[in-house]
Amino acid sequence: MPIVVRDVTYSYSKGTSLENQVLNNLTFKVDEGKFTAILGDTGAGKSTLLRLVVGLLKPDNGTVLIDGFDAGHRSVKGTIGVLFQNPEKQLFSKTCYEDIAFGPLNLGFEKEDVHQKVLTASAIVGFEQKNLETSPFKLSGGEKKKLALAGVLAMEPKYLILDEPTTGLDYCGKKGLLSNLGLIHSKGTTIIMITHQLTELLSLAQDVLYLKDGTIDFHGSVQEFIEFPSSNKPPITHFMSKLNEHGLQVNQNLYTVNEAFSEIKSYVHKRMKDHV
Amino acid sequence: MSNMFFSYFPGKSLIHELDPRTKLLALFLFSILVFASQTLEQFLFVFICFLFIAFISKTKPRVYWYSLKPLLVFFLLIFIMQLLFTDGNEIISFINTSITYEGLYLGLTVISRFVFLILFATVLTSTTRPSMITNGIERILRPLPLKYLGISSHELATMMSLSIRFIPELFENAKEIKDAQVSRGMDPSRSFLKSISSISIPLVSNSLNYVEELVIAMENRCFQGQERTNLYELKMDKSDWISLLILCSLLISYLYFT
Ligand SMILES: Nc1ncnc2c1ncn2[C@@H]1O[C@H](COP(=O)(O)OP(=O)(O)O)[C@@H](O)[C@H]1O
Ligand SMILES: [Mg+2]
Numbered sequence A: 001m002p003i004v005v006r007d008v009t010y011s012y013s014k015g016t017s018l019e020n021q022v023l024n025n026l027t028f029k030v031d032e033g034k035f036t037a038i039l040g041d042t043g044a045g046k047s048t049l050l051r052l053v054v055g056l057l058k059p060d061n062g063t064v065l066i067d068g069f070d071a072g073h074r075s076v077k078g079t080i081g082v083l084f085q086n087p088e089k090q091l092f093s094k095t096c097y098e099d100i101a102f103g104p105l106n107l108g109f110e111k112e113d114v115h116q117k118v119l120t121a122s123a124i125v126g127f128e129q130k131n132l133e134t135s136p137f138k139l140s141g142g143e144k145k146k147l148a149l150a151g152v153l154a155m156e157p158k159y160l161i162l163d164e165p166t167t168g169l170d171y172c173g174k175k176g177l178l179s180n181l182g183l184i185h186s187k188g189t190t191i192i193m194i195t196h197q198l199t200e201l202l203s204l205a206q207d208v209l210y211l212k213d214g215t216i217d218f219h220g221s222v223q224e225f226i227e228f229p230s231s232n233k234p235p236i237t238h239f240m241s242k243l244n245e246h247g248l249q250v251n252q253n254l255y256t257v258n259e260a261f262s263e264i265k266s267y268v269h270k271r272m273k274d275h276v
Numbered sequence B: 001m002s003n004m005f006f007s008y009f010p011g012k013s014l015i016h017e018l019d020p021r022t023k024l025l026a027l028f029l030f031s032i033l034v035f036a037s038q039t040l041e042q043f044l045f046v047f048i049c050f051l052f053i054a055f056i057s058k059t060k061p062r063v064y065w066y067s068l069k070p071l072l073v074f075f076l077l078i079f080i081m082q083l084l085f086t087d088g089n090e091i092i093s094f095i096n097t098s099i100t101y102e103g104l105y106l107g108l109t110v111i112s113r114f115v116f117l118i119l120f121a122t123v124l125t126s127t128t129r130p131s132m133i134t135n136g137i138e139r140i141l142r143p144l145p146l147k148y149l150g151i152s153s154h155e156l157a158t159m160m161s162l163s164i165r166f167i168p169e170l171f172e173n174a175k176e177i178k179d180a181q182v183s184r185g186m187d188p189s190r191s192f193l194k195s196i197s198s199i200s201i202p203l204v205s206n207s208l209n210y211v212e213e214l215v216i217a218m219e220n221r222c223f224q225g226q227e228r229t230n231l232y233e234l235k236m237d238k239s240d241w242i243s244l245l246i247l248c249s250l251l252i253s254y255l256y257f258t
Helices: A045-052 A097-105 A109-124 A141-153 A171-186 A222-227 A235-245 A257-275 B020-036 B039-056 B063-086 B101-127 B130-143 B153-183 B192-220 B238-257
Strands: A003-012 A020-030 A035-039 A063-067 A078-082 A159-163 A190-194 A209-214 A216-221 B090-095 B098-100
Touching: A003 A045, A003 A141, A003 B039, A020 A063, A020 A216, A035 A045, A045 A063, A045 A159, A045 A190, A078 B153, A097 A109, A097 A141, A109 A141, A109 A171, A141 A159, A141 A171, A159 A171, A159 A257, A171 B039, A235 A257, A235 B192, A257 B039, B020 B039, B020 B101, B020 B130, B020 B238, B039 B101, B063 B101, B098 B101, B101 B130, B153 B192
Parallel strands: A035 A190, A035 A209, A078 A159, A159 A190
Antiparallel strands: A003 A020, A003 A063, A209 A216, B090 B098
C-alpha cells in the first residue's frame, strides 16, 4: 500500500487569536516506486504536509496512512526517511560516523552491518571518509547537508522524503544530489521531494503535486503540469514562446535546454534549406 | 506548541492599548503581590485579580497553557524537592526521608508563586509587541545612572529583549533536533534525562552559531548600542495613569490589611 492522505486539515496555534489554517482538506495518493515533486510557494504548507506524513503532527481532521498504518505508527518506523528543511541545524552526534550510524543502530542492526551501511551511505552522497571521525559541527554547510542525507539513507528507507534539499547547494552539489536521487529511485525507493523550483526536477519527477493556499491546485504528470496555467514555466520555455511571438515557428512546449537547442537547430537548418 | 511560549498575540483590548511601561510596572507590582502571598485566601485574591485582568485582555485560555506547559517538569522538580527536604511533622516516612506537612505547604506555596508569576508575565507578553517591551524597559531604565557602570539603558534593553526573543528559537531548535532523532528511529518516549543530554550539546553549538550571525548582522547594520531614534514614541495616557493608580492602591491596601 502506498502513502494515502485523505481529507487532511491542519491549523497551527489552534484556539488562539493567531489560529492559522495551513492545510485544507487535502486528498492524494503517492504510489509505490513513484518520484513525486511537491511544489508550491513559500508558506504554501509544504513542510507542514511533510510533518503530517511522518506523523510528527496529527491532522485536525482526516487520515494519513502509510502502508495501511497511521503515520507515526510503530510498524512504519524505519520505512520512511526524512530530510527536513535546514538539516544542518539538526545534527546531534559527537562524530559524523555516529550521526550516520544513529538510524541503523536504532533499527537494531549488528555493528558489522551498521559499519557497512555507514560506509555505503557516505559513499552515495560523496561524504569524505576522512571526515567521518570529526565533529559534525566543524563541517561546512554543504558537507553538513550531505552528512544529514547520509544519515537518512543509511536506514535504507522504503520511502524517502526530502524538504528542499537543494537550497544552499552550489551547482555541482545540486547536480550530484539529483543524480544520487535518480540512482536511489531507480533501485525502487519511493521519493517525495519538496521544492519550489520545478526546473531541477523535470527529468526526475513523474508526478507533480502543486500546493496553493493549503489546497491541491494541481496533481498530475510533469508534462501536464507545465501546460497548467498557474505553473511557473522554466525560463527556457519562456524563451521559446518569446521566439514564437516574434514569428519564429518553433515548438514552445519544451522544458529543457537540450530540447530547445535541438529544436532551434532543426529550425535553422530548415530555414537555410528554404533559402537555398 | 513550543514556539507559542510567551509570544505576542495581536488583538484589541484595553490591556493591548496600555503603554508598555504601565504593563511592566504592573507586572512588577503583581510580583510583589504574589511574593507577599502565603495563605489560601491571599492566593485566592491573587487569582481573582488575574482572572479579572485575563478577562479584559481577551487573551484565550490556551495562551496561558502554552506558557505553563513547557515549565511543568521544572515545577514538579521544585515541588518534589520541597516535599522531600523540609523538616517538620511527618505525614508518611520512607526509608530515609519523610514527607512533612511543612514540606507540602512550602511546596504548594512555591509552585503557586511560580505559576502566578508566569501567568502575569504571559499577560504582558501576549498583549505587548516584543519591540514595545524593549522600548518600555529602555524608557524605564533611562533615568538610572547606568552609564557610570559602562552600560547604556538601550544596550541593556536590547539584551533583555533579544534573550526573550531567543527562548522560542531555542525551543524550536530543540524540537527540530528531537524530530530528526525520532524520524531516524529513536524511541520518542525515552527518558527525559537521556533526551536532554543528546539535545543540549547540539543546541548550545547551534545557538552559538546563531548568536554570532545575529551579532554580525546587527553590526553590519550599524548597531552600536548607543541611544538611537525610536520607531515608536511612547506616551502615557489617562488610562495608563488610572490603571497604575488602581494597582498601587490595591497593593498598598493589600499589604496593609494582611
Ligand atoms: N510552528 C509553526 N507555528 C505556527 N505557524 C507555522 C509554524 N510552521 C509554519 N507555520 C505557518 O504555516 C504556513 C505554512 O508553513 P510551511 O508548511 O513551513 O510552508 P512551506 O514549507 O510551504 O514554505 C506558513 O504561513 C507559516 O507561517
Ligand atoms: Mg518549508
